[in-house]
Each structure stands twice: as C-alpha cells, then as structure tokens.
Amino acid sequence: MxxxxxxxxxxxxxxxxxxxxxxxWDTEGKKYLDGLAGVAVxxxxxxxxxxxxxxxxxxxxxxxxxxxxxxxRQEALAERLTALAGMDRGFFSNSGAEANEAAIKLxxxxxxxxxxxxxxxxxxxxxxxxxxxxTLTATGNRKVQAGFEPLVQGFVRAPYDDLQAIETIAxxxxxxVAVMVEPVIGEGGIQIPDAGYLQGLxxxxxxxxxxxxxxxxxxxxxxxxxxxAFEHASIQPDIMTLAKGLGNGVPIGACLARGEAAxxxxxxxxxxxxxxNPLVCAAALAVLDTMEKEKLVERASQLGQQFIEGFQATLAxxxxxxxxxxxxxxxxxxxxxxxxxxxxxxxxxxLLINVTATQxxxxxxxxxxxxxxxxxxxxxxxxxxxxxxx
Ligand SMILES: *Cc1c(COP(=O)(O)O)cnc(C)c1O
Numbered sequence: 001m002x003x004x005x006x007x008x009x010x011x012x013x014x015x016x017x018x019x020x021x022x023x024x025w026d027t028e029g030k031k032y033l034d035g036l037a038g039v040a041v042x043x044x045x046x047x048x049x050x051x052x053x054x055x056x057x058x059x060x061x062x063x064x065x066x067x068x069x070x071x072x073r074q075e076a077l078a079e080r081l082t083a084l085a086g087m088d089r090g091f092f093s094n095s096g097a098e099a100n101e102a103a104i105k106l107x108x109x110x111x112x113x114x115x116x117x118x119x120x121x122x123x124x125x126x127x128x129x130x131x132x133x134x135t136l137t138a139t140g141n142r143k144v145q146a147g148f149e150p151l152v153q154g155f156v157r158a159p160y161d162d163l164q165a166i167e168t169i170a171x172x173x174x175x176x177v178a179v180m181v182e183p184v185i186g187e188g189g190i191q192i193p194d195a196g197y198l199q200g201l202x203x204x205x206x207x208x209x210x211x212x213x214x215x216x217x218x219x220x221x222x223x224x225x226x227x228x229a230f231e232h233a234s235i236q237p238d239i240m241t242l243a244k245g246l247g248n249g250v251p252i253g254a255c256l257a258r259g260e261a262a263x264x265x266x267x268x269x270x271x272x273x274x275x276x277n278p279l280v281c282a283a284a285l286a287v288l289d290t291m292e293k294e295k296l297v298e299r300a301s302q303l304g305q306q307f308i309e310g311f312q313a314t315l316a317x318x319x320x321x322x323x324x325x326x327x328x329x330x331x332x333x334x335x336x337x338x339x340x341x342x343x344x345x346x347x348x349x350x351l352l353i354n355v356t357a358t359q360x361x362x363x364x365x366x367x368x369x370x371x372x373x374x375x376x377x378x379x380x381x382x383x384x385x386x387x388x389x390x
Contacts, residue, residue: 100217107239
C-alpha cells in the first residue's frame with residue numbers, strides 16, 4: 001500500500017506475484033483460478049511460453065526504433081491481421097482508447113471529404129469506448145463522463161440494438177458520417193444484440209455512405225468463439241478496433257480499415273511514438289501463432305457452451321437470477337440486485353470474477369482453460385451466487 005498513487009482505482013485487497021496458465025499466486029502464496037484474464041486480455045493465460053519466448057527474444061534483439069523507419073514486425077502483424085479480418089490496412093496504437101481515437105479521426109476525415117462541416121458519429125447507450133476525451137464522449141455511460149465536461153462535439157446517441165432509432169436520427173441529421181458500436185456490449189453488462197442488428201447497421205451504412213465502425217476491443221481475437229464478433233453476423237465493418245486480447249498483456253491496440261476508409265490517413269494525419277514497436281508486435285504475432293496452433297478460437301466457442309450449459313444447470317432455477325447469457329467466453333449472469341461485493345467473496349474463495357453494470361456477474365476467462373478448470377469455475381461461481389442470493 002502506498003499514498004503515492006492517484007486514487008482513480010479502488011483495488012481489491014490482493015497483490016499477485018506470479019501466474020501460470022489460468023492460475024495466479026498472491027504474495028502469501030495463495031492460489032487463484034482466473035475467470036477474468038485481466039479483463040479479456042490474457043487469452044492465452046499467464047506466462048504462456050510462446051509469448052514469453054517472443055518477448056525475451058525480441059527484447060534481446062531490438063525493442064524500439066521509431067515509425068520514422070520501417071518496422072518488419074509491424075508490417076508482418078498488419079499483414080496477418082488484415083488477412084484474418086478481411087481488412088486492407090492497419091494502424092497500431094498502445095491501447096483500446098487510442099485505437100478508437102484513430103477510428104474517430106478516420107470517420108471525421110471521411111466526412112470532411114464529403115464537405116460535411118461537423119461530421120457526426122452515431123454511438124449507443126450502454127457502450128464503453130475508453131477514457132480519453134473523445135472516447136469517453138462516445139461512451140454511453142454518464143458516470144464515465146461526469147466531471148470531465150465540456151465533452152467533445154460530433155456524437156449523437158441511439159439506444160443499443162434499435163435500428164429504427166438509427167433511421168430516425170438519419171432522417172433528422174444530414175451530418176452523420178458513421179455508426180460506432182460494440183458487436184456485444186462488454187463493460188455495459190454483456191448485452192448481445194438481436195441476430196439482425198449488425199446486418200441492419202451494415203445496410204443502413206451502405207445506403208447512406210456512412211462508415212460502420214465496430215469496437216472489437218473486448219470481443220476481438222477469439223473471445224466470442226470467432227476471430228472477430230462480426231463473423232457471427234456474416235458482415236464486414238469498414239473500420240474495426242482491437243486491443244485487449246491482441247498482446248496477451250503487452251500494451252497494443254489496432255485500428256483496421258477496409259476500402260476507402262483504409263486510404264484516408266495520409267502522412268502527417270496521425271501517429272504514435274510507441275505504437276507498433278518491435279516488442280509489442282512480436283508478442284501479438286506470437287499470440288496469433290499460438291491461437292492458430294492450439295485452435296483456441298474453436299476452443300473458446302466450445303468452452304462458452306460448457307459455461308452456459310453449466311450455469312443453466314446450477315443457477316437457472318435460483319431465485320434472484322435474472323438471466324444467464326453469453327457469446328463464446330463473454331459470459332454473464334445477471335442478478336436482480338447489486339452484487340459488487342461478490343468480487344470480494346470470490347477472491348476469498350480463490351476465484352477471480354468481475355461484476356459490471358452493477359448487477360451482472362461477468363466472466364472473461366482465458367481461452368486455454370481445461371474442461372476441469374472450466375467446471376471448477378462453474379461450480380465455484382454457482383456456489384457464490386447461490387449463497388449470496390440466499
Ligand atoms: C476496454 C475497452 C476499451 C478501452 O480500452 P483501453 O485499452 O482501456 O483504452 C474500449 N472499448 C471497449 C469495448 C473495451 O472493452
């Protein structure tokens with residue numbers, strides 16, 4: 001404990017010292033099963049040997065040069081990611097918020113290219129897009145914004161999973177240039193839209209010449225049981241952002257674009273000192289290699305089903321459980337009451353879980369879980385919730 005950190009976080013009373021796979025050990029030697037993976041970051045678990053090797057080898061060779069020079073690892077990563085995602089070009093940042101900033105800047109360039117003076121982006125209620133001024137403005141949660149006004153101009157909000165609301169905005173506002181949504185809302189409580197929502201957005205964007213921007217920072221890189229969540233809807237975005245699962249804990253974000261949107265940035269338009277340096281790109285390449293080799297995308301889908309079926313069996317009939325839902329390894333158990341204290345009781349029981357949107361227990365476990373570890377999480381979390389509700 002120190003008095004010398006700003007007080008923007010409220011950490012639980014534990015300090016972890018080492019990790020391996022789905023397990024963490026605290027400074028007292030107590031062992032925890034990780035159902036959160038650093039908030040959808042460590043998809044390959046902790047200290048995965050392939051990532052460790054890539055980091056050590058790259059650190060011993062070259063950590064950083066500058067985007068003033070070609071970076072072979074960055075070029076290789078752009079080729080891998082665009083091929084996987086069906087996109088054309090990528091820009092690398094250090095975080096999710098910065099990846100979204102790049103997407104927002106692309107949308108504004110797109111608008112100015114059509115002589116729209118105040119290009120406006122439609123964003124949704126309940127969304128989370130980051131903590132920079134533009135991304136907290138895009139975020140559909142007043143708590144994230146309060147105290148930081150004035151907010152950034154050029155955003156208009158619609159309810160999530162409501163195509164009619166988008167059409168209504170379209171007919172009243174001729175400065176709209178893009179729609180930016182999460183394919184599954186993460187921080188806002190794992191909200192999964194209707195099957196036709198993303199397809200409907202795609203059609204509206206095509207009809208009006210808008211860009212469809214998907215924030216896949218939480219859903220991307222295998223988390224939902226597909227490489228990218230848009231694949232569930234068989235559509236293709238114009239712009240997609242990634243971050244959390246991409247580096248397995250090494251700070252890297254990406255903004256990928258396709259078609260006209262991929263050609264918008266010209267020299268001088270955007271940049272980052274650290275973004276896409278050899279070290280982080282080596283880690284991300286190792287993540288992609290390992291996901292392919294260990295077939296972790298398919299595994300996420302399979303495990304997701306095991307979680308949903310498991311929780312249905314243990315919790316569906318419990319009074320106070322409102323809904324059990326998920327897509328791949330984004331899993332939610334919504335309760336009828338606030339349940340933030342469950343994070344603490346889980347910790348005492350040696351389990352790491354999260355509560356978001358006040359009353360949603362959220363699991364974002366690593367994709368490398370064994371069946372037995374998944375079952376241990378299901379049993380442990382079911383018991384915690386049942387005890388809490390009784
Ligand atoms: C976590 C998250 C972000 C922000 O990423 P940072 O790396 O914290 O800036 C943005 N969008 C979504 C959907 C996220 O889950």
